[in-house]
Amino acid sequence: MGRQPCCDKVGLKKGPWTAEEDRKLINFIITNGQCCWRAVPKLAGLLRCGKSCRLRWTNYLRPDVKRGLLSEYEEKMVIDLHAQLGNRWSKIASHLPGRTDNEIKNHWNTHVKKKLRKMGIDPLTHKPLPPPAVEPPQPEEADKVEEVIDSEGSEIVDSSKSDPTEIVNNDFCIDEIPVMEPHEILLSCDEPTPSSSSSSSSSLYSPTKVLEELHFLPSFDSEIMMDSMWSDDFGGLELLINDGDQRDYATSFEPSLLQYPVMVMDEDYSWNF
DNA sequence: AAAGAGGACAACCGCGAAACG
DNA sequence: ACGTTTCGCGGTTGTCCTCTT
Numbered sequence: 054m055g056r057q058p059c060c061d062k063v064g065l066k067k068g069p070w071t072a073e074e075d076r077k078l079i080n081f082i083i084t085n086g087q088c089c090w091r092a093v094p095k096l097a098g099l100l101r102c103g104k105s106c107r108l109r110w111t112n113y114l115r116p117d118v119k120r121g122l123l124s125e126y127e128e129k130m131v132i133d134l135h136a137q138l139g140n141r142w143s144k145i146a147s148h149l150p151g152r153t154d155n156e157i158k159n160h161w162n163t164h165v166k167k168k169l170r171k172m173g174i175d176p177l178t179h180k181p182l183p184p185p186a187v188e189p190p191q192p193e194e195a196d197k198v199e200e201v202i203d204s205e206g207s208e209i210v211d212s213s214k215s216d217p218t219e220i221v222n223n224d225f226c227i228d229e230i231p232v233m234e235p236h237e238i239l240l241s242c243d244e245p246t247p248s249s250s251s252s253s254s255s256s257l258y259s260p261t262k263v264l265e266e267l268h269f270l271p272s273f274d275s276e277i278m279m280d281s282m283w284s285d286d287f288g289g290l291e292l293l294i295n296d297g298d299q300r301d302y303a304t305s306f307e308p309s310l311l312q313y314p315v316m317v318m319d320e321d322y323s324w325n326f
Numbered sequence: 327a328a329a330g331a332g333g334a335c336a337a338c339c340g341c342g343a344a345a346c347g
Numbered sequence: 348a349c350g351t352t353t354c355g356c357g358g359t360t361g362t363c364c365t366c367t368t
Contacts, residue, residue: 068338070336089353089354105337140358331367331368332365341357347351
């Protein structure tokens with residue numbers, strides 16, 4: 054007996070989400086909170102499976118999702134955490150507030166892997182890549198070999214070939230690239246460098262950042278707050294959205310909060326301040 | 327300017343774990 | 348204790364965009 058599919062696939066929409074679908078999902082979750090994902094599409098009037106709704110909300114619509122390129126500091130964190138945790142993207146993401154596992158995974162596969170290889174570092178093992186094979190291929194074989202390098206050298210390494218010795222020789226030519234030792238690129242994650250942490254993301258307001266700044270609240274924990282936003286007895290999201298009274302109340306305790314703009318949903322259903 | 331190639335990223339799929347009855 | 352349901356994760360695919368020829 055097989056698993057029951059997460060949803061009845063007949064008549065369900067797939068592919069990119071439209072603004073209208075986003076609006077429906079956001080409205081539903083704002084009104085009802087996150088409940089059983091399986092029931093969400095039906096209740097929200099969406100022709101999507103629950104899984105798709107969860108993914109869309111988690112990765113793109115959630116108000117605390119930080120968008121845009123990873124900062125230098127975030128990228129270094131990712132590299133460092135990947136060295137410790139491997140492909141546990143959700144664990145890595147949990148160390149980077151506002152970033153999703155999917156986003157980090159994509160960034161890793163499209164940017165970081167290449168960058169590490171160019172630096173002469175194996176992105177799988179985080180160890181220096183050994184020099185390429187010295188023996189030149191036979192003239193007749195040369196084309197074939199080049200083909201293999203082209204198709205595999207820039208490609209994701211099959212996880213089944215986890216033995217690094219099987220993959221390194223087909224990777225980038227590192228003749229002209231100085232090899233860096235892992236310790237030269239791995240940073241400790243407990244001391245953010247001021248320059249990097251304030252680089253690309255510093256000018257942007259992120260909801261998470263705002264939450265982190267709410268330190269005046271007793272025992273404040275941004276994760277708990279994000280959880281609480283969906284509970285019945287907490288108007289967190291309303292405060293973040295546009296509740297003037299709540300905001301006045303909060304700023305009466307902490308006037309510095311006035312520096313933060315009020316969070317609103319744009320006409321294109323993205324969150325803004 | 328048009329076509330093709332490659333890159334980037336959003337979304338899907340299948341599996342395992344956790345929760346629940 | 349066991350079967351079923353639901354959720355979350357990681358790998359993979361599909362589509363759109365940009366760059367190159």
